[in-house]
Amino acid sequence: MSKQSERASYTDLAHQGLKNAPLQKGLRGIQQRYGQGALHIWDSFADPSLRKRVKTKRESTLAHLDIVLEELTKNIEQRGGNVFFAPTAQDAVNYVLDLASKKEVQRVVKGKSMTSAEIGMDEALEQAGIKVVETDLGEYIVQLNQDTASHIIAPCIHLDRKQIGRLFHEKLDIPYTDDPPTLTQEARKALRKELLSADMGITGCNIACAETGHISLVSNEGNIRMATTMPKIHVALMGMERVAATLDEHASLLQLLTRGAALQKLSTYVSFQGGPSEKGSPDGPEEFHLVIIDNGRSKILADSDFKEVLSCIRCGACLNICPVYGRIGGHAYNSPYSGPIGAVITPLLHGINNHADLCKGETLCGACKEVCPVENDLPRMLSVLRHKLAYGDPQWNVTPHNKSEHRFFRLWSRLVRTPKLYHLLIRLSGVLQRPFLSRDNMVSKLPGKFHGWTTTRDLPPIAESSFRQKWLQNKIASKNVVRKGQKD
Numbered sequence: 001m002s003k004q005s006e007r008a009s010y011t012d013l014a015h016q017g018l019k020n021a022p023l024q025k026g027l028r029g030i031q032q033r034y035g036q037g038a039l040h041i042w043d044s045f046a047d048p049s050l051r052k053r054v055k056t057k058r059e060s061t062l063a064h065l066d067i068v069l070e071e072l073t074k075n076i077e078q079r080g081g082n083v084f085f086a087p088t089a090q091d092a093v094n095y096v097l098d099l100a101s102k103k104e105v106q107r108v109v110k111g112k113s114m115t116s117a118e119i120g121m122d123e124a125l126e127q128a129g130i131k132v133v134e135t136d137l138g139e140y141i142v143q144l145n146q147d148t149a150s151h152i153i154a155p156c157i158h159l160d161r162k163q164i165g166r167l168f169h170e171k172l173d174i175p176y177t178d179d180p181p182t183l184t185q186e187a188r189k190a191l192r193k194e195l196l197s198a199d200m201g202i203t204g205c206n207i208a209c210a211e212t213g214h215i216s217l218v219s220n221e222g223n224i225r226m227a228t229t230m231p232k233i234h235v236a237l238m239g240m241e242r243v244a245a246t247l248d249e250h251a252s253l254l255q256l257l258t259r260g261a262a263l264q265k266l267s268t269y270v271s272f273q274g275g276p277s278e279k280g281s282p283d284g285p286e287e288f289h290l291v292i293i294d295n296g297r298s299k300i301l302a303d304s305d306f307k308e309v310l311s312c313i314r315c316g317a318c319l320n321i322c323p324v325y326g327r328i329g330g331h332a333y334n335s336p337y338s339g340p341i342g343a344v345i346t347p348l349l350h351g352i353n354n355h356a357d358l359c360k361g362e363t364l365c366g367a368c369k370e371v372c373p374v375e376n377d378l379p380r381m382l383s384v385l386r387h388k389l390a391y392g393d394p395q396w397n398v399t400p401h402n403k404s405e406h407r408f409f410r411l412w413s414r415l416v417r418t419p420k421l422y423h424l425l426i427r428l429s430g431v432l433q434r435p436f437l438s439r440d441n442m443v444s445k446l447p448g449k450f451h452g453w454t455t456t457r458d459l460p461p462i463a464e465s466s467f468r469q470k471w472l473q474n475k476i477a478s479k480n481v482v483r484k485g486q487k488d
Contacts, residue, residue, distance in 0.1 A: 010357035013332035022160035035320035075213020079275030089119035111224035112136035113204030117336035135223035150330035152316035205238035214274035234285040241310040256373035260315035318368035340368035
């Protein structure tokens with residue numbers, strides 16, 4: 001996403017997504033294959049109770065998160081690793097920048113990490129004069145295009161192979177081709193040079209295990225493994241909730257993650273890291289640093305309405321089934337986290353008023369809950385967010401988002417509880433609608449602030465007779481028939 005589009009509104013970016021033909025094709029493909037595929041997996045899963053058991057374990061781990069993180073820290077430090085707890089995004093950025101300065105880091109290679117995007121890690125490193133190269137193929141393409149990811153698992157779903165071919169021709173100085181294997185090979189050549197010369201590797205963390213003191217990195221590409229073993233320093237950025245208490249919980253989460261993300265029993269590469277390489281080992285970093293990031297998560301954890309969202313394992317399944325994301329794509333969310341999970345976590349991390357459109361943009365159809373590996377009730381949390389936007393909430397620094405809308409619905413509430421006024425309004429509306437009826441007797445254009453209801457659809461007109469009136473008429477007619485029969 002360009003700097004210009006970063007300043008665009010949710011509505012403008014959604015319209016751009018609707019007009020993006022490659023994006024629309026990609027979204028149809030991923031929703032038909034992965035969205036429906038995940039639902040089929042859960043319906044036919046050999047262990048149908050696994051999701052509920054894992055959710056219970058996640059809730060228990062989150063309830064004792066301080067103890068679990070302390071155990072993780074102890075086990076990593078015993079192996080020679082370093083652990084830093086960052087209360088804010090800036091604290092995490094400063095730690096990595098200080099480390100890079102002390103070690104005279106000039107080149108950084110990165111594995112796929114939404115947490116690094118959340119805290120603005122790439123931008124901070126580049127401003128410090130450090131070259132940063134994404135090694136995940138999709139993220140690498142997005143970086144070359146000076147763009148942002150549009151999907152958690154498929155970052156460049158908004159680009160087709162012809163666009164990627166032109167991009168590689170321009171940025172890598174190679175002959176134009178739109179052959180995917182050839183393009184992949186060219187990216188591999190370019191990335192291999194970066195990996196061999198990098199001073200530091202930065203990754204995210206899919207799941208950490210407190211019992212064993214390691215983090216897991218899941219991928220279908222080998223680049224993330226090289227990014228963690230070839231540079232002398234490996235820094236892992238981890239949201240503080242991304243930890244399992246036991247190896248058993250870790251194994252269960254891994255099963256759900258790979259199935260929810262890519263319909264796989266196990267991803268091609270699952271790497272375990274937890275400290276520097278042993279003496280004499282030809283592979284592995286000389287230093288390992290785990291940065292555990294709060295950045296608003298403690299506040300979410302303390303709120304009974306929202307702590308459930310921290311159970312999310314970032315598989316992207318909710319994006320693959322969501323009818324809203326499936327039409328507008330990820331850029332409209334203006335966040336590393338898109339789709340239903342983004343519509344909940346982004347407002348909580350960066351301000352509910354700041355991202356009100358995300359809360360209001362989802363349909364609440366429930367598909368995301370049905371497909372979620374840990375059965376997070378995102379529709380419920382979206383409803384709570386909407387309630388806070390309607391009435392305000394000092395705890396979350398929320399002010400009523402639309403006071404005129406609030407006043408309108410308060411008035412509407414009184415009207416529907418006052419039958420005489422309500423029926424009078426309906427009869428009056430039936431008269432007032434006549435100038436707005438089209439030739440096919442539909443309301444095609446409403447005035448003023450009501451125009452949004454008819455921008456993309458026509459509305460049926462208010463009926464000349466209400467259901468209540470017809471019911472009373474039928475009731476009277478039925479009585480007359482009975483009386484007539486009795487007389488006869």
